[in-house]
Amino acid sequence: MTALLRGELIKTVTTRTALAYLATGAAVAIVNVLIVTQFSVLDKEADKREALAGLPILLLLFGLVGAAGEYRHRTAAAAALVARRGRGRLLLARAGAYAVTGLAIAAAMAAVALAVGLPLLAGEPGPQLGSGDIARVAVGSLVAAASSAIVGVAVGALVRSQVAGVVGVLILAFLGMELLATVDEDAVGYTPFGAAALLAGDPGGGTLSWGAAALVMAVWTLPLLVAAIVTERCRDLA
Numbered sequence: 001m002t003a004l005l006r007g008e009l010i011k012t013v014t015t016r017t018a019l020a021y022l023a024t025g026a027a028v029a030i031v032n033v034l035i036v037t038q039f040s041v042l043d044k045e046a047d048k049r050e051a052l053a054g055l056p057i058l059l060l061l062f063g064l065v066g067a068a069g070e071y072r073h074r075t076a077a078a079a080a081l082v083a084r085r086g087r088g089r090l091l092l093a094r095a096g097a098y099a100v101t102g103l104a105i106a107a108a109m110a111a112v113a114l115a116v117g118l119p120l121l122a123g124e125p126g127p128q129l130g131s132g133d134i135a136r137v138a139v140g141s142l143v144a145a146a147s148s149a150i151v152g153v154a155v156g157a158l159v160r161s162q163v164a165g166v167v168g169v170l171i172l173a174f175l176g177m178e179l180l181a182t183v184d185e186d187a188v189g190y191t192p193f194g195a196a197a198l199l200a201g202d203p204g205g206g207t208l209s210w211g212a213a214a215l216v217m218a219v220w221t222l223p224l225l226v227a228a229i230v231t232e233r234c235r236d237l238a
C-alpha cells in the first residue's frame with residue numbers, strides 16, 4: 001500500500017494540475033481576504049474568521065479533476081494493471097495522495113491568507129482574533145481541504161467526467177446551497193459543502209459547531225469513498 005501511495009503521490013505532485021491549483025488557490029485566498037476586509041464591516045470574531053477562512057471547494061475540485069482525468073486520458077486501466085494490487089486499493093492510494101497534496105496546497109493558501117489578512121484585520125473594530133482562533137481557522141482549513149480532496153476523488157471516480165463533475169459540483173455548491181438556505185439555513189451545515197466551509201472558518205456554512213461539522217464531513221467522506229471503491233471494482237476501466 002505504501003508503494004501505491006508513493007506512486008500516486010509522485011504522479012499527483014508532478015502534474016500541471018497541482019501547480020495550477022496551488023497558484024489559483026494562493027490568488028483566490030488573497031482576493032477573498034481583500035473582498036471581505038474591504039467591503040464588509042468586521043466587528044465580530046466570526047466575521048474576522050471569515051476573512052481568513054480556507055476555500056475547501058477548490059480542493060474538492062482538485063481531487064475531482066485529477067481522479068476523473070485518469071479516465072479521460074485513459075490512464076486508469078494502465079495504472080491498475082501496473083499496480084497489481086486491486087482497483088480498490090489503487091483508488092484508496094489515489095485518495096490519500098490527493099489528500100496529502102491538498103494539505104500542502106491548503107497550507108500555502110492559509111499562509112498567504114494569514115500574511116495578508118492579519119495586518120488588515122488589526123485595524124478593524126470589535127474584538128480581535130486570538131491565537132486560538134487563528135489556529136482553529138488554520139487547522140480547520142487543513143482538515144476541510146484533506147477531506148474535500150478525498151470527496152473530490154470519490155466523485156471523480158464515480159462520474160468519470162471532468163466537465164460533468166465540475167459543473168455538477170459548482171451548481172450544488174452555489175445554487176443548491178442558496179436554495180437550501182432559503183428553506184432551512186441550519187440544513188446547509190449538514191451538506192459536505194457547508195460542513196467543510198464551517199471547518200475552514202466560514203460562518204456562512206451553517207450553524208453547527210466545529211466538532212459537529214467535522215463529524216458531518218466524515219459521514220459524507222467515508223461512504224462516498226466506499227461507494228467509489230465498490231464501483232471501481234465492478235466496472236470495466238477500458
